[in-house]
Amino acid sequence: MRKGLIGILIGAALSLSAPVMAEKPSFDNYVIGLKEEGATKGIDSLLLEQAFDGIRYRERAVKADRNQPEKRLTLDEYIPRAVPDWKVKKARRLYDEHYTVLQRIGEEYGVQPRFLVALWGVESNFGALTGNYNVVEALTTLAYDGRREAFFRKEVFAALTILQEGHIAPSDMKGSWAGAMGQCQFMPSSFISFAADGNNDGKKDIWTSKPDVFASSANYLKNAGWDSEYTWGRQVKVPEGIERELSGLGQDKAKTLAEWEGLGIRRMNNTSLPDVDINAWLIQPDDEYGRSYLVYGNYQSLMKWNRSHYFAIAVSHLADRIKSG
Structure with missing residues (x-):
């Protein structure tokens, strides 16, 4: 009996000392x-x-x-889906259609118009979505x-x-x-x-x-620091055995194009990198066996818009396709 009473008293004391959780409002x-x-x-x-x-x-x-997709495509799978030929064709048409206003705004803000159209296309399919x-x-x-x-x-x-x-x-x-x-x-x-x-x-x-x-x-x-004197970067060939620690967007990862060339990095057609004094970063969003890119400060600006390499590369790829049209 006494033990039961003690238990009741202890339980009451604990209930009084326990924090009361606020009920979530409707x-x-x-x-x-x-x-x-x-x-x-x-x-x-x-x-x-x-x-x-x-x-x-x-x-x-x-x-x-809570249920955003977890399955991850490789860049080789993702880029054709994000930037299909029909979207490139539409981007070029809209670039021409809005050329006057794009040029005015591009000059005012110091941003190449093709990147504005590319962002428009990747973000909302040119306003459709x-x-x-x-x-x-x-x-x-x-x-x-x-x-x-x-x-x-x-x-x-x-x-x-x-x-x-x-x-x-x-x-x-x-x-x-x-x-x-x-x-x-x-x-x-x-x-x-x-x-x-x-x-x-x-x-x-x-x-x-x-x-x-x-x-x-x-x-x-x-x-975000855009510089219209430069592009965003380019896909490159990286020699086997290059240290993985060299890739990334940290300030300590930046090297000049000449330094990257000295490490054996070349354009996709095996020619030398541009003879331009600019810092670049090596990125390999999938792994060392996937696509590799040397990117500039403008790519860092795109990453401030959306912290996704896939997003930034899709925008950059579409901007390049607009330019080549």
Whole structure:
């Protein structure tokens, strides 16, 4: 009896000392909290009602965030899929069609126009695939889910700021399941930092205005350190036995083209590397048996846009195909 009483007393003491876990609010209450915080940040109350009107928890966005494809293609498999001949043909046609505005924007920001078209093609198939999610709804869902709450919550308020500035109406703010928006697929925070008015109409419209899409992409690359005096790099042949430790994008991995040539690296046609005094990095995204590239600072700028070698190489490959047309 006494042992039973002691057990009860100990159990009661433990229950009193144990931390009480806060119950997760409902999605609707979470939205109320976002509205309240938005108001403290100076977002108009009517706009808050419009932006959150009728939004619901989107399970599909959460599943997409948690179940991104794990199967990895090699570059030899990926490049023909990412940059098929039909896309090259379309890129060349659109480059010619928008040549005047591309040249103006390219000169203003110091970015070769072919890279602007290539980014446009890889990111959204030239504006055809931009996503049909309500951006505020998708971002709120992912913030509520909690896996990356701080990141997505920040993006919610960035999206509200864009709406407050009048660049687009709440009902037209569409994007991907992750909240990437428009034809250049900017996250709201990237929009605030880099979106540009390419047609001087007072708005930054990356959804429907091609000049704004081109100017925004160019502004991003300019701020990422782009140098229009140079290209991005090139595929190369690497001699057998070269040390794997030499590859990578770290500053300690940079060598001049002359130094790389001294290590036996050549162009794909076995000729010498360009006689240009510029730093380059050796990358082998698959392994030493896959494709090898020597890349320049502009490639590093593309990697700031998207930290994927496959993305950066696809953009670079398409830009080269546009040039060769």
